[in-house]
Amino acid sequence: MNTPKKELRILRYPDPRLKEVAREVAEIDDEVRLLAENMLHTMYLAKGIGLAATQVGEPRRIIVSDVSKDRNNPICIINPKIIARDGERQSEEGCLSVPGYRDKVKRSERVTVSGIDLSGAGIEIEADGLLAACIQHEIDHLDGRLFVDYLSKLRQERARERVRKASR
Ligand code: ZN
Numbered sequence: 001m002n003t004p005k006k007e008l009r010i011l012r013y014p015d016p017r018l019k020e021v022a023r024e025v026a027e028i029d030d031e032v033r034l035l036a037e038n039m040l041h042t043m044y045l046a047k048g049i050g051l052a053a054t055q056v057g058e059p060r061r062i063i064v065s066d067v068s069k070d071r072n073n074p075i076c077i078i079n080p081k082i083i084a085r086d087g088e089r090q091s092e093e094g095c096l097s098v099p100g101y102r103d104k105v106k107r108s109e110r111v112t113v114s115g116i117d118l119s120g121a122g123i124e125i126e127a128d129g130l131l132a133a134c135i136q137h138e139i140d141h142l143d144g145r146l147f148v149d150y151l152s153k154l155r156q157e158r159a160r161e162r163v164r165k166a167s168r
C-alpha cells in the first residue's frame with residue numbers, strides 16, 4: 001500500500017468514547033489494513049508500546065503493539081481473545097490516553113491470545129512479561145476499560161488532574 005501514513009488523534013481520559021465496547025471486525029479489507037498501519041504509525045510517533053482502535057475513536061476490535069527495544073517488531077491482532085492465562089504480576093503501566101500518569105496494575109503473568117492477522121490468517125501468540133501486560137491492557141480498551149479503572153477513586157482523580165495538565 002502506498003497511501004501516506006496518517007497520524008490519528010488519540011482520545012484522552014475521561015473521554016466517554018473510551019468506555020465504548022468495540023465490535024468484532026468481520027472482514028480484513030484495505031480499509032482495516034490502512035487503519036492498523038495508521039495506528040502503528042501513531043503509536044510510534046507517540047512513543048507508546050501499544051494502541052487499541054478504541055483510543056483513536058474507532059470502536060473496532062483491533063490492537064497494535066511493539067515492545068521491542070529497537071521498535072521494529074510490530075504486532076497487530078484483530079479480534080484478539082485471551083484463551084489462556086497463568087500467574088500474577090504487578091507492574092507499572094501508562095497509557096497514551098492518560099498522558100502524564102503511571103501506576104501499578106495487577107495482571108496475569110502469561111497469556112495466550114488468539115486472533116487474526118492483517119492477511120486474514122488465524123494467529124496465536126504466547127506472551128509473558130511486558131508484552132503480556134500490554135496485550136491485556138489493549139484488550140481492556142476494546143472492552144471500554146482503562147488501567148485507571150482498577151485504581152482507587154483518589155488515584156483516578158489524580159490521573160484526571162495529570163491529563164488536564166498534560167493537555168494544556
Ligand atoms: Zn492504553
